[in-house]
Each structure stands twice: as structure tokens, then as C-alpha cells.
Amino acid sequence: xxxxxxxxxxxxxxxxxxxxxxxxxxxxxxxxxxxxxxxxxxxxxxxxxxxxxxxxxxxxxxxxxxxxxxxxxxxxxxxxxxxxxxxxxxxxxxxxxxxxxxxxxxxxxxxxxxxxxxxxxxxxxxxxxxxxxxxxxxxxxxxxxxxxxxxxxxxxxxxxxxxxxxxxxxxxxxxxxxxxxxxxxxxxxxxxxxxxxxxxxxxxxxxxxxxxxxxxxxxxxxxxxxxxxxxxxxxxxxxxxxxxxxxxxxxxxxxxxxxxxxxxxx
Numbered sequence: 001x002x003x004x005x006x007x008x009x010x011x012x013x014x015x016x017x018x019x020x021x022x023x024x025x026x027x028x029x030x031x032x033x034x035x036x037x038x039x040x041x042x043x044x045x046x047x048x049x050x051x052x053x054x055x056x057x058x059x060x061x062x063x064x065x066x067x068x069x070x071x072x073x074x075x076x077x078x079x080x081x082x083x084x085x086x087x088x089x090x091x092x093x094x095x096x097x098x099x100x101x102x103x104x105x106x107x108x109x110x111x112x113x114x115x116x117x118x119x120x121x122x123x124x125x126x127x128x129x130x131x132x133x134x135x136x137x138x139x140x141x142x143x144x145x146x147x148x149x150x151x152x153x154x155x156x157x158x159x160x161x162x163x164x165x166x167x168x169x170x171x172x173x174x175x176x177x178x179x180x181x182x183x184x185x186x187x188x189x190x191x192x193x194x195x196x197x198x199x200x201x202x203x204x205x206x207x208x209x210x211x212x213x214x215x216x217x218x219x220x221x222x223x224x225x226x227x228x229x230x231x232x233x234x235x236x237x238x239x240x241x242x243x244x245x246x247x248x249x250x251x252x253x254x255x256x257x258x259x260x261x262x263x264x265x266x
Contacts, residue, residue: 022100026080029094033085036095041077048070077101079152113130115153115257122260125176125220126156131208131215134184142183142206145245152180153253170213177219179252183241187233187255201229202236204242210252220255224248 026044030036036053087093088221119125129146133139150157158175170178209221224247228240 022103023098025083026097026173027095029088029092029254033093033095034063036085037082037097040097041080042097044080045077045096045101048101065105073206076166082259104184114120114252119155124156125181126158126174127177128158128160128170128175129179130160131179131181131183131206133182139183141241142181142245146179146208146249147242149246149249167216168209175213177210178211178213178248180211181206181248183207185237187236200231200233201227201237202233202240204237204240204244206248210246210256219259220252222248222251222255224251 004196024044024047026040026042026047028036028039029045030039035166056179067195079101080097083096083098085093085095103247127150129150131139131142131146145156158162158173160170161173164237165173167180184203184205188203203225204227205223205225207221207223210219211217212219224244226238226240226244
């Protein structure tokens with residue numbers, strides 16, 4: 001019975017129909033007409049997500065999943081038409097729109113549901129992040145960029161108390177999986193290109209692997225590179241990490257989800 005339940009829910013998550021939502025109404029009120037339109041777009045997307053979740057019969061964790069997607073609303077509004085705008089007596093603005101929502105929304109819902117379901121079935125495992133730079137020092141900024149992605153996915157994070165501890169000892173700290181890796185920063189002067197002595201190009205490479213602390217098994221691994229130019233080395237690092245951290249973490253977690261899904265269905 002338990003296995004049948006797992007199979008049923010996973011199939012419900014991964015095999016939901018794909019649909020593009022058209023003429024979805026959205027309403028919004030804001031301090032300016034532009035703000036009202038932004039809120040109306042988010043409202044239209046929220047309505048579309050609600051329709052999808054209802055039709056797919058997957059209402060659990062609706063609020064969290066909805067919030068995660070609606071936060072990225074501008075990227076999923078294919079086209080929209082302003083039905084009307086007006087200014088309220090209190091000085092605020094009101095906007096009403098109809099929008100066409102891209103069909104990528106339903107895939108995002110499926111991804112969110114799959115991850116949350118798997119983590120629940122795995123009894124909410126805890127994760128830690130440990131990244132060092134090319135000088136062997138703890139790279140706090142890189143760790144933060146990865147942690148931000150994990151937190152947004154609703155994953156349980158813990159801090160490693162002793163950075164020199166062995167992988168199998170992390171289990172004693174209540175850590176089930178560790179995202180362990182390194183970053184390499186290489187700066188090249190761009191004085192000949194921009195004629196600015198302080199302008200430099202940063203080549204960032206981030207390598208990361210997800211390790212099961214109980215078995216020492218490498219669940220998934222990935223490497224990504226990015227180039228950023230700036231007069232400030234710190235700013236170049238921050239911008240590059242904002243891009244690389246979430247990307248490498250997303251790839252690794254997606255690979256892990258596939259592996260964990262297969263194990264649950266064995």
C-alpha cells in the first residue's frame with residue numbers, strides 16, 4: 001500500500017498535463033500605475049497556478065509553491081492586455097489585465113512538488129554547505145549563494161561546527177547531506193581593452209558535489225564557470241557568485257531528485 005501511494009503521487013506530479021493558460025484575469029492596486037500593473041501580473045499568474053494545482057489534484061503545499069513561482073511572475077507572462085486603469089480616492093492606482101501564461105509554469109509546479117514530496121518521504125533530511133576558495137580558505141560568499149537557493153527550495157540547512165571534521169562524522173552533527181566544493185578566482189587586467197587601469201576580468205569556476213554523509217557516496221556533482229568584468233574585485237565576485245551559486249546548486253539537486261525518485265520506486 002505504501003509503495004502504491006508513492007507511485008501514485010509521483011506519477012501525479014510528473015505526468016500532469018501541459019497547458020498554456022490564456023486570457024487569465026489579473027487585478028492589482030499599487031502606489032503607481034506601474035506598481036498596480038506588476039501586482040496585476042502576479043495576480044494573473046497566481047490564478048493560473050491555482051487552476052493548474054486544482055486540475056492536477058495536488059493542493060498540498062500550495063502556498064509555498066505558489067509563492068516561489070509568483071515571485072518570478074514577470075518571466076512567465078507571455079503577453080498581456082490592459083483592460084483598464086484608474087486612480088482611487090486614496091491616491092493609489094488600480095489595474096486590470098488579461099494575460100497569457102507560458103506553459104513552463106506547470107513544469108515548475110511539478111518540479112516544486114516533486115522535490116517537496118521526496119524530502120517529506122526522506123523524513124526531511126538536513127543539508128550543509130562547505131566551500132573553500134583557491135587559497136584553501138572558507139568561501140563564505142560562495143556558500144551563501146548556494147544556501148540561498150536551497151532555502152528558497154524549502155530545504156533544511158545546518159551549519160558545520162568543525163570545518164576539519166570528516167564526512168562520516170557530520171552525521172553525528174545531524175547532517176545527512178553536504179554540498180562540498182571549491183571556487184577558483186582568476187583576475188585578468190583589462191587595461192588594454194577599456195583603457196582603465198583598475199578594470200579587471202574575473203574568471204570564476206565553482207565545483208560542487210553532493211555527498212551522503214552516512215555512506216560517503218557522491219550523489220551528484222557539477223562544475224560551472226562565469227566571467228565578469230568590474231573595477232572592483234569584490235563586486236565582480238558577488239555578481240559572478242549570484243549567477244553561479246544557484247545554477248550549480250540547481251543542477252546538483254535536480255540530479256539528486258532523479259536518483260532519489262528511482263530509489264523510492266524500487
